Amino acid sequence: xxxxxxxxxxxxxxxxREPGGEHKETFASGTAAALAGxxxxxxAMPNTTPPIADLATYELAAARARAGxxxxxxxxxxxxxxxxxxxxxxxxxxxxGLKLYVNETFGQLRIESLPPLLRHFEFWEGLGPIVCHAEExxxxxxxxxxxQYNRRLHIAHVSRAAEITVIRAAKARGTAVTCEVTPHHxxxxxxxxxxxxPLGEMRPRLATPADRDALWEGIADxxxxxxxxxxxxxxxxxxxxxxxxPGVPGLETMLPLLLTAVHEGRLDLxxxxxxxxxxxxxxxxxxxxxxxxxxxxxxxxxxxxxxxWQTSPNWSPFAGMAMRGRxxxxxxxxxxxxxxxxxxxxxxSGRDLRSDAC
Numbered sequence: 001x002x003x004x005x006x007x008x009x010x011x012x013x014x015x016x017r018e019p020g021g022e023h024k025e026t027f028a029s030g031t032a033a034a035l036a037g038x039x040x041x042x043x044a045m046p047n048t049t050p051p052i053a054d055l056a057t058y059e060l061a062a063a064r065a066r067a068g069x070x071x072x073x074x075x076x077x078x079x080x081x082x083x084x085x086x087x088x089x090x091x092x093x094x095x096x097g098l099k100l101y102v103n104e105t106f107g108q109l110r111i112e113s114l115p116p117l118l119r120h121f122e123f124w125e126g127l128g129p130i131v132c133h134a135e136e137x138x139x140x141x142x143x144x145x146x147x148q149y150n151r152r153l154h155i156a157h158v159s160r161a162a163e164i165t166v167i168r169a170a171k172a173r174g175t176a177v178t179c180e181v182t183p184h185h186x187x188x189x190x191x192x193x194x195x196x197x198p199l200g201e202m203r204p205r206l207a208t209p210a211d212r213d214a215l216w217e218g219i220a221d222x223x224x225x226x227x228x229x230x231x232x233x234x235x236x237x238x239x240x241x242x243x244x245x246p247g248v249p250g251l252e253t254m255l256p257l258l259l260t261a262v263h264e265g266r267l268d269l270x271x272x273x274x275x276x277x278x279x280x281x282x283x284x285x286x287x288x289x290x291x292x293x294x295x296x297x298x299x300x301x302x303x304x305x306x307x308x309w310q311t312s313p314n315w316s317p318f319a320g321m322a323m324r325g326r327x328x329x330x331x332x333x334x335x336x337x338x339x340x341x342x343x344x345x346x347x348x349s350g351r352d353l354r355s356d357a358c
Contacts, residue, residue, distance in 0.1 A: 002299065007277040012228045013131075014229060017030070017233065030233070030311065031069045035071055035310075036327065039251055040337075041073070041286065041353060046075065047109045053083050069350035070345035074354050077126075078098075078099050079100040096353070098124050099132075124151060129152035132153065136162065139167065143167070147170075155180070160207055179218075183250055183258075183318075189209050202247055219275070235313050236314075236315055252316070296328060300324070306319045
């Protein structure tokens with residue numbers, strides 16, 4: 001086995017379900033999955049129960065993260081109709097960024113009218129950008145707001161060719177907009193839905209092969225800035241219910257999928273590092289993690305299993321797919337935290353990327 005060392009991954013879009021959804025995932029289990037996937041920093045989304053939308057809920061979630069997280073972390077604040085223009089600047093600077101939901105989503109957060117959306121763009125002062133769950137017609141709408149208020153904007157989980165076209169044009173005229181795509185939108189399409197059944201239920205929904213190809217083109221030409229998992233775990237019982245909640249786990253499969261793309265010639269290692277490490281740190285103003293890396297065997301041939309994952313729900317929409325490349329070791333601040341089989345980091349050993357010295 002020959003291994004290579006890469007900078008560890010930063011996942012700017014994960015759902016770790018605390019508080020309120022601990023039966024799906026916890027900071028301890030979700031960050032164990034992160035380390036097994038070569039990810040040493042995660043940015044956690046605010047659509048928890050209760051949502052992270054003020055100082056009290058932020059402190060509640062941060063206390064859970066300090067007690068449970070095995071890798072480094074930061075928390076998003078969620079924008080609501082009620083807190084528009086009312087978020088304390090000091091709290092804004094502690095957050096990973098401001099997450100605005102303007103399309104259908106899972107949870108209690110969604111901006112329902114234009115005036116609060118305008119106020120969020122007007123009054124955001126955080127270190128991270130405004131991150132929007134915006135699909136189709138909402139993509140040019142939020143880009144126009146970013147231009148009007150001179151705010152940095154990041155579009156989450158872009159999934160359609162038309163959205164890539166709009167973002168490419170905005171970048172060409174100098175708009176401070178960045179975007180991410182997910183592995184499930186890069187590898188899965190509507191053609192996979194008969195096989196996946198309710199496991200394929202997600203937001204944004206799976207798109208066409210042509211949309212998928214446009215995402216790869218966006219990676220090739222630089223329109224796409226980073227790859228993030230949108231790790232959104234639910235139990236198998238929940239997914240098998242009459243109304244399956246949207247979302248799939250992804251922290252442990254992102255790097256093997258990308259290494260497979262390198263093996264197939266769709267990506268090179270330099271671009272992989274930019275998409276998963278350099279660009280996420282730059283976009284979200286994250287500190288360096290000294291003496292931190294991931295070791296991979298780029299030639300390892302294996303099949304993604306049905307079970308045996310670190311993530312609490314213990315399933316993957318990619319199960320059964322043939323991979324070429326595997327994580328064999330993760331190092332965080334000079335300490336081995338994953339040895340290829342076991343997660344060795346203790347709960348609570350991760351650090352707050354906004355408040356702690358890394």
